[in-house]
Amino acid sequence: MPQTTGFLHMVYFWGREGADPGDAAKLAEGARTHLPGIPGVLRLEVGFPAGSKRAVVDNSYAIALLVEFADAAAEEVYQNHPDHQRFIAECSQYWSRVQVYDSVLPAAS
Amino acid sequence: MPQTTGFLHMVYFWGREGADPGDAAKLAEGARTHLPGIPGVLRLEVGFPAGSKRAVVDNSYAIALLVEFADAAAEEVYQNHPDHQRFIAECSQYWSRVQVYDSVLPAAS
Numbered sequence: 001m002p003q004t005t006g007f008l009h010m011v012y013f014w015g016r017e018g019a020d021p022g023d024a025a026k027l028a029e030g031a032r033t034h035l036p037g038i039p040g041v042l043r044l045e046v047g048f049p050a051g052s053k054r055a056v057v058d059n060s061y062a063i064a065l066l067v068e069f070a071d072a073a074a075e076e077v078y079q080n081h082p083d084h085q086r087f088i089a090e091c092s093q094y095w096s097r098v099q100v101y102d103s104v105l106p107a108a109s
Numbered sequence: 110m111p112q113t114t115g116f117l118h119m120v121y122f123w124g125r126e127g128a129d130p131g132d133a134a135k136l137a138e139g140a141r142t143h144l145p146g147i148p149g150v151l152r153l154e155v156g157f158p159a160g161s162k163r164a165v166v167d168n169s170y171a172i173a174l175l176v177e178f179a180d181a182a183a184e185e186v187y188q189n190h191p192d193h194q195r196f197i198a199e200c201s202q203y204w205s206r207v208q209v210y211d212s213v214l215p216a217a218s
Contacts, residue, residue, distance in 0.1 A: 008156050008175060010119060012210060047117050047212025050181055054188075057209040064212040066117060066175075072159055079163075100166040101121060103156025103173040 005042055006105050007069040009078075014097040015062040023094040024048070024062040030091035031065055038081045040074035041067055062095065072104065114151055116178040117212045118187075122204040124171040132203040133157070133171040139200035140174055147190045149183035150176055171204065181213065 015023050028046045036044045045066040049059040069075045078084055124132050137155045145153045154175040158168040178184045187193055 005154075007159065008154065008173070010173070010175075010210075045114075045117065045212075045214055047214050050116065050184075050211035050213045052181075052184075052209070052211040054209070056207055057211055059211075061210065064117070064119070064210055066119075066212075072161075075159075075161075098165055100161070100163070101119075101170065101173055102159035102161040102166055102168075103154075103175075104159045105154055105156050 004070065005068040006071050006107070007075050008101075008103045008105065009065075009067040009069065009075055010101045010103070011065040011067075012058075012061040012099045013063050013065070013095040014060065014099075015094065016096040019062075019094070027091050027094040028063050030087055030094070031063070034083045034087035034090070035065075035067065035078075038078050038083050040069050040077050042070065043068040061099075072102075075102065113179065114177040115180045115214050115216070116184050117210075117214065118174075118176040118178065118184055119210045119212070120174040120176075121167075121170040121208045122172050122174070123169065123206040123208075124203065125205040128171075128203070136200050136203040137172050139196055139203070140172070143192045143196035143199070144174075144176065144187075147187050147192050149178055149186050151179065152177040170208075181211075184211065 013027060031046050047064040051059055122136060140155050156173040160168055
């Protein structure tokens with residue numbers, strides 16, 4: 001990694017009720033197409049529910065998105081970037097709800 | 110990273126109502142003390158709410174924990190490891206609710 005990660009942007013997308021089973025794959029493809037090239041993105045991962053059996057684990061989402069940045073300013077650039085807007089415009093048809101957790105990592109970690 | 114990450118274990122902890130403001134730091138310290146040395150942990154990060162202003166972002170949690178593994182089997186080892194049990198025994202006093210999302214990453218990512 002060329003730069004130290006200091007900011008985790010974690011997004012969980014839930015599909016629409018009665019959604020086509022292929023929607024999650026389309027959403028994943030849209031994320032991979034539009035988002036990794038945005039300046040400041042140090043790492044981008046698209047994950048799918050692991051199906052863990054423990055009660056505390058939520059497997060109901062369609063895809064998870066982990067995007068790492070150096071800092072909050074870099075995440076702000078990403079939010080406002082045309083490619084991010086394009087992702088939303090083209091792919092929001094595939095989700096009904098989004099839950100976001102943004103975390104800062106202490107400098108020492 | 111010595112091995113390719115294929116599994117993200119993402120945990121959000123909420124503090125108890127009326128909790129001491131230092132509880133989040135104690136929880137973070139407990140995670141950093143007990144968890145990174147468990148076999149199979151490729152990466153462990155403890156994050157704090159970034160305070161992002163957008164409505165879709167949940168800043169109400171106390172700490173976020175990202176743990177990366179090669180695969181689901183490695184995460185299972187972690188769940189059952191005595192050091193993980195020790196973390197729960199010593200630190201569960203600092204949380205009221207835990208939300209977990211486990212994600213598998215496609216091999217190509």
